[in-house]
Amino acid sequence: MVTGLNVTGRYLCRERSESCKVELHKFPCDKTSIRSAEREAVLTTTRVQSQVLGWLLIASIMLSSLLLTCVARCKSPISYLQLKFWREYAREENEFFDSYASLHAKKLAERNIQSFFEMTTPAPLPTPPRYAWEKISSFYKFKTMDKYYSTVHKYVETCKNPQNPVRILSTKSADISNPAALDFVDEGTMML
Structure with a gap:
């Protein structure tokens, strides 16, 4: 909370008593002698400002990421279809790699265990x-x-x-x- 700043105090307590400005820094700790109605009004104003600033921050981040994405795609030398093909290729390659690696690991493990228990030299399995x-x-x-x-x-x-x-x-x-x-x-x- 920014209740301790002079600028904030002038803004939040402009239509309230003089004790509001003096005791504004005590608001977070709830050790004020300011009337309850006046305190609630200041806290409500602070919450509203916080919500507005939060939504403005979220909107600015979303807008800037949208603009960066649009600019990056417009300036990219890679066409949409080429990028789509590349993503599809990468997905297929990953699936084949995972299945082949799993199969190869299974064969290697089976060969090693078989060689261990049969006390024989393992057959070559290129890796x-x-x-x-x-x-x-x-x-x-x-x-x-x-x-x-x-x-x-x-x-x-x-x-x-x-x-x-x-x-x-x-x-x-x-x-x-x-x-x-x-x-x-x-x-x-x-x-x-």
Whole structure:
């Protein structure tokens, strides 16, 4: 509540007694000697102002977000249909990825448990290496100049040898080492 400000006091207590201005800062604690009717009138005015300011804030946030959305869509180089296709592709890819990952995890778990209990060497079951997972896990921003619709799509199209993907170091200098505090990030190396 802003009842302690001089400007507020002048506004809220302009048609009331002089004690209203003096004791306005005590309103939140209910330790005033102002008459009950006068106190309720001031509190009602404060509540009304609070409601109006709240609704104005909500309306301004909604209006600004609507305007930003409209401007962003008007200035976007991606057409509506292309964006619709990209969203549909992403949804389908996620569904296939989830079902295939679940199936692969089930096969791997079954193979490991079977190998454990039968005390045999497990049959090979190809699983992508860690850096392949890192490449498809990175953030992907769709661009109109790019022909890929996701990180998986880009990885599959650009990976020359899926059985043994090449590790590419980042552009950072090779003679500069990471500080010890940052060694946990990709174990000190960057993958592209």
